Every structure is written in structure tokens, then in C-alpha cells.
Amino acid sequence: MTEPGFELLKEDAGTKARLGRIATPHGEIRTPAFMPVGTQGTVKGLLPETVRELGADIILGNTYHLYLRPGHELIRRLGGLHRFMNWPGPILTDSGGFQVFSLGALRKITEEGVAFQSHIDGSPYSLTPESAVAIQEALGSDIMMCLDECTPYPVTVREARVSMERTNRWARRSLSARTNRMQMLFAIVQGGMYPDLRRQALEELAALDFEGYALGGVSVGEPKDMMEEIVSRTAPLLPRDKPRYLMGVGTPADIVRSVSAGIDLFDCVLPTRCARNGLLFTNTQKVVIKHARWREDEFPLDETCDCYTCRNYSRAYLRHLYMAREILAMVLNTIHNVRFYLRLMERIREEIRQENYSVWQREFLDRWEDGPAGDTGEKTDIPE
């Protein structure tokens, strides 16, 4: 089994973008990387072989969902999450914290951890820094995340400090609880929208022996420019020799900008969730497939796209499937959107390799904001 580790291959001259490689026991991750989200042990609508063919090196699994159903002990007994879901590549699991904090009134936080009720049947559960690590060890993921308290927006500086300091105490406990060195453990930097708190959080965590660092508590409702500022100020301060992960982000433009701040890893439900809701990404426009304008359109979604959907189907057919609520609508749309994201990551890596990231980024963002982003205001709050 390959020892886990990170190799920094190149740093961009004009920006802070980095090209790298994360080794895991289940294979290599080329960074910057986007992780398709496989919440419940499946990337919704895709066979794992398809996920791989689309260019994914790694997927994300949700500890919260798998802990509740079917249960981490069951998955351990059946050989771990990789075998259970037939995905042989690397998996990152979150800690469950973000989902639990989203439960609002259904959860209660103490210094020990968080008690909550299942969204499925209301039954009581808890997560502590120690149990979150134990669950992720049972799942057997390649990258585990520390339980953190996801600071919402807006909060006072005082609330953000209390929350961040608890997150850092929990990170120390997570590190002590970990028993398997073959599974990397990443810490999460909180601190709300306060750069000084972010810096303090980061300095404390950087002094500890984590295999990677994440920025949490962004894309939680704050204005776009505030998120950009936090990422651009905080990311470059993260340890240079460790992977940097921006949790839950984002739109194509968010990713392109965050790469230039030095981020290596991304995950987001946007491509998969939009696909199921008939919102499709292309380089020139966002396509709302149910619109009558596509009714007789014989062209592929995106003539420049190499995905299976674009190679074989017309917009008219995709519209028909969507209007008829066919399963295949979700499958074909997901194939396209995931390929769009993974192709974007291929392009990003290539532009860094060619020492052209700065120029390419500017062109991309100009084009994107005049086109696809302008179309829909880059709404990310698509209903599930």
C-alpha cells in the first residue's frame, strides 16, 4: 500500500496556483482536483466506472448520511466504503459536522460534541471528535476530516472566536483519537469572516501534525466578495507542503479564483444537483433544459464537450427526457455536468503546467461573467 503524502509539483509565478499530487492507498489525486459528491455511497445517478471515466480521481462521501444509514459498522463488516460502493479510487469523508449543524433546532452542541436527531426518523445520535474519527476509520476513507463547528454567517467576532477555539480543541482531540496512519486526517480552519481569527486558527492548527488543511465555514450565505477575500487572504497562509481544501465550493468561477489563491481540493453538489434539476453548464451559457426553446433543437448541449451525453444526444431529446421525468434525464445530465467540472479541472492543471494560469484565468472569468454566470446570477441555491 502506498504511503499517503503530498507532492508539490509546481507553483505558478503570476498567481498562488499550485500543481500537485496526493498519494493515497487507493491511488493518486492530481491537484487542483474537484471531488464529485457521493453522499449516500453513490454519486447520484452514476455508475462508479462512469465517475472514473469522466475523469474523477477522488469522490467525497458524507459521514453523517452513512453513519445514520446504513451505519458505519455495517459498512466496515462488508469490507469498507470502497468495496461497499464499488469505487476503487480515493475517498474523502467529511466529519458529519456540517450536516449536523445544518439540522438547526434538532442539534445541541457542548464541549464534548454534538447531540442530534436523525433527519430520517428523529432517533437520537451524537458525534464527538473521537467518534467522528472512529466512524471514518470504519468507513475506511483515504482522507478524514476533523469534526468542526461550522461558524454560520453572520456572527459577531466574539461568537466566531468561541466557535473557532472549540473547533481547534476538537482538532487536537481528533488527532489523538486517530489510530490508522494510512488514512490522512485534515484539520479545518474556521474563524468566520474575520481574517485575524482565521489567521489565529490556522497558526494553531499548522503547528500540529495534520496531513492537510481545509477552509470551512465559507459559502455559508456570505456575500461573494467577502468569501473571495477570506479565501484569498487565508489560503496562502496554509502550510505550503500540505494539501489545501476549500470545503463545499463552488461555481466554476469560484473554483478558478480559489485555485489562484492556492487551493488544491474542491467539492460541491452544484454539478450533480443542477443536473438533476435540468440546469446544465456549458462554456457559453447555462442551459435550462426545460425551456421551450430547446424543443426541436437538434444540436448537442455543448458542441465543444467530449462527454457521452454531448456525443450522442440532442438538446431536444434531453428536454424530452426531462419533461417526461425519465431517470435517464438525470443520468445524462449528471454525466455532462460532472464532465464539465472535471474538464475544467484538467484545463486548470494544464494552464498551471504551461505557466499561463494568470492569463487564462482572466480570460475565463471575463467570458464566464459575460456568459453563463450573467445568465442566471450564478445562483447556487438550487432546490434538491
Next chain:
Amino acid sequence: MTEPGFELLKEDAGTKARLGRIATPHGEIRTPAFMPVGTQGTVKGLLPETVRELGADIILGNTYHLYLRPGHELIRRLGGLHRFMNWPGPILTDSGGFQVFSLGALRKITEEGVAFQSHIDGSPYSLTPESAVAIQEALGSDIMMCLDECTPYPVTVREARVSMERTNRWARRSLSARTNRMQMLFAIVQGGMYPDLRRQALEELAALDFEGYALGGVSVGEPKDMMEEIVSRTAPLLPRDKPRYLMGVGTPADIVRSVSAGIDLFDCVLPTRCARNGLLFTNTQKVVIKHARWREDEFPLDETCDCYTCRNYSRAYLRHLYMAREILAMVLNTIHNVRFYLRLMERIREEIRQENYSVWQREFLDRWEDGPAGDTGEKTDIPE
């Protein structure tokens, strides 16, 4: 383009089973054949490449559904149904009659044809023998069906006669309306559960120049033994040198028995609809995947099955996906059930080829009725 035609390769000595080959412009159909149902221009949950890999030579499309949405003229303009849905193989389209007659109060039959309201939005439509052919010519299917009046069960002999005679008049009109000889046209034998009416219907239709013959109005609620009797008495009277199609049938046991009566073609929603509802076929049992007994089951659905699902996933994982209402549950279950049916057809053809159909059929039915059929009473009325 290959001229359409039927070749009878072998007739079983002990039964009336036949081995054959239907040539179409889109490829060959090995008979006896099962046609997976692709109602709205997709076999629900499967990519067309997957349908082919599972062993399907031909699929069925529903004229009623495609006529209403997206419309046959749209499909014609986009190059026909094969191209629209990316299925390069043979397609049989029904006439829409069965679905229209299922509309009950929403439809009105006259000698001219049938007027009805769309189940989607209530808007008015009509089908005549001539328009049903024109629609199927626009779709470009390889095998078209005549518009028929599907006689329900029970009806009086007088009602069955009136209905059958109209169906036969409509068949003559369909034949006159057809303009493209590259698309085969099959007539449908009605006559309810009255063998003499069936014989009369059949003799009249056999005198006309159809490329194939179907038995309609079976599996419409009649007792199982009545259906068996009608099929076993009527099928052997159908023209020997033409394909024989039993519409909408059926369970594995129905298919095995009907093959021994001389049927060549089958279609049924059972494998696909059951799959979506978590009911899975195996040779030893019907598996209701949501049952708690499969919660931790590490074995494949069917260890003797060669399908992708059985090669890669445990019953525990399939149960998890089903309970979590994941799209992949429907996809993996459909792959298995369709493969089960198509593998059964491969076996049927092989047993006829080996001159062993009679012996094999007895063994199969004994085993099936002690096992899978006994489990669930072979209910076919699974909710959509």
C-alpha cells in the same frame, strides 16, 4: 438496407417451439426474443448501450406516449426514433391502441377510430388505423402494429365478436395506409377468450399480406389457465412462415409456456417495473430488496448471474440504495432484471437448438413454481 423478413430455423419436435430470425433494416432479431419496453424513448434507467450489452436485439416503443410527447413529427424531423434515442437496433412500436383503451372514460370508439384525451393535460387527440400507421412511419420503427380494439375481460361472445370484426376491418385499412415496405406491419388477432372467434379472426387476417401476427387481448385480467388455453390453441394456427408475437406477456413461466405453443416475440414491463419497485428475479427466489433480511447480506443478488450488478454489488448495498431512494437503485436493479429475462431467452433458444426444449421446460416450470413463483404468487400488478 436489409430487406425485412423472417426465417424459420428450427421447429421443436416435442413442442411447438420455434427458433428463428427476423431481418430488419436495423439488424437481426434472434427469436424467441424478449423486447425490453422503452415507453417514452428510453428503457427506463438504462443507457441504450447497456440495453444492447444485456443481450437485447430489439426494444419496444410506445406510439401513444411518443405521439403525445414529444410528438411524432418532431421525432421525424430529428431523424426518427432510432437516432432520437440513440438506439441503433430494431424497434417495434405498438399502435397506441392498448394505452388508449386503458383510458376508459377518456376515450370514445367509432368505426372511424378512437378519440381520446391526453393523460398528461387532457387535450383532445384521435387515432385511426391510418393515422396510427402514419405516426409509426414518422417514428421509423422496424415493426409497426395495426390499431386494434383490445377486447377486455370479461365480455360476452357478442361483444367480443363485434370488437374483433372491427379490429379486422381496421387491419385491412392499416395495410392500405402503409407506404413504406421497409417497415414491417403486424396484424393483431383479437376474439377475447373465445377460441372460435380467435380462429375466425386469425383466418381472415392470415389471408392478408402482413409480415407478422400478434395475439392481443391476453393478460387483461383473465385467469391464468384461460390465458394459457387461448395461447396454446391459437398460436399454432398462426401462419408458420411469419413471426408470432404475444403482446404484453409476461412472467418467466408465461414466456416459457408460450414459447412451447409457438410464440416468437414477447414484451412486458414486468422486469423493468419490478426492478424500480425493488422486486428482483433470480432462479431460486424473488428477492424483495427492502426486506430487513438483506440488511447485512454480503452476497450478490444471484450468484449464478453474469450481470454487472451481480458481479459488483452485495444485496446489502442494493438494499441500502433502495432504502435511500437513490437513482442508482433503479439503475442496478433494472440491469439485473433485464439481464435475467434476456438470459432466459438465450437459454430458451439454446434448448430449442439442442432439441431439448420439452425436457428443459418441464424442469424449469417445476423449479419456478416451487420457488420464485410460489414466493409471491407471480403477481404482475406491481404499482408503477
